[in-house]
Amino acid sequence: MCLKIVLIPILLILTIAMASDPDPLQDFCIPNPKSFPNQLCKNSTAVTADDFVFSGAKSAGPFSETGFATVAANPINFPGLNTLGMSLVRVDLKEGAINPPHVHPRAAEMVYVVQGKVYAGFVDSGNRVYAKVIEEGEVMVIPRGVVHFQMNVGKRRATVFGCFNSQNPGTQKMAAAIFGSGIKEELLEKAFGLSSKEIRRMKRMFDS
Template identity: 65%
Template sequence: MFPRLELLLPLIFCLHSHLVALAWDPDPVQDFCIPNAKGGSNNARAQCKNSTEVTPDDFVFSGVKAPGNFSETGLSAKSVNPATFPGLNTLGMSFVRADLQVGGINAPHFHPRATEIAFVVQGKVYSGFVDSTNRVFAKVIEQGEVMVFPRGLVHFQMNVGESTATVFASFNSQNPGVQKIPSTIFGSGINDELLEKAFGLTLEQIGKMRRRFFPGRKG
């Protein structure tokens, strides 16, 4: 005899929840979905342009031909996602152009929703990540080499060459998210006493770090 439906429903719900938890970006249900600027409907298909209105230009992006402005750490990063490049919408991927001045760094950070693969276009970059056992996997990678950073693990980069380095990186999510460790720790509202005990810093040093990563803060 088959189990009663009311007994199967909780099991079906649990299995569905488990599968959703394991999923990354949802699989597309059509070839592509260029967002419809006119919008105005809650229907997912209606939020996409009619395929007859889509052109090759919708799948071309020219915004990474040159670096952007450099930060005080010597990093210029141009993120490319569906917000800036609509052709990526629903395709489950995004990318970034990163340029590093000589000695410049991409501070330790992680992407909670994506694995990243980085390709060195030019230069020499000390690059690596830290696993959950606190082991560091790092080496200098040069032009033409690729390194992968597993999803959710802290990783970093530093230009160790004699000229500006350029890195193109791709993510297997259209919204990978990013949390930079310095700004997450000192640019947020974490209690000063906790930071003092966790890092062995004085309140004065914590205040200095806060002002660096949270401009305008007095504390």
């Protein structure tokens, strides 16, 4: 347990060293909600230690029907992250559940397994897959902008933390981007060799 407590802060510190967002011009910038949408910084005398603490990742978020839950920490709900070029997500997966193929266009990610066994990996621009089962205490790095995924292959719930070198990494789920975005059915039929009936079924599944 002590190892887990020590490793997570270390991973967060490492992401600062390779931050991809612009370098800050001051020690910190806690957004002043009264200045919205300009997001000016609070006067430092109005900042408290609570601005630099996030308690939301203590427990899992609400689970979807597929057994997947996330809790994100970003400047919206964790003001201390603003301008620091980093963010965090807690992911919980019930037995057999998946985090489907997706992309973070603005950030690399370090995935740390808190508990369980997770099949994790990514696909590079040459369509080569780099994947393996990672277990409690292990870390995998996901390069920026590549398709990646996770699946719980253990016999209990798995929990992982993802650390990003951007305060706004963005997330694009591949299936939803293709079938839920309004691309013409004719193009999708030709691209994937599916019938119009199959395309319509996929669009119903992922249409937002």
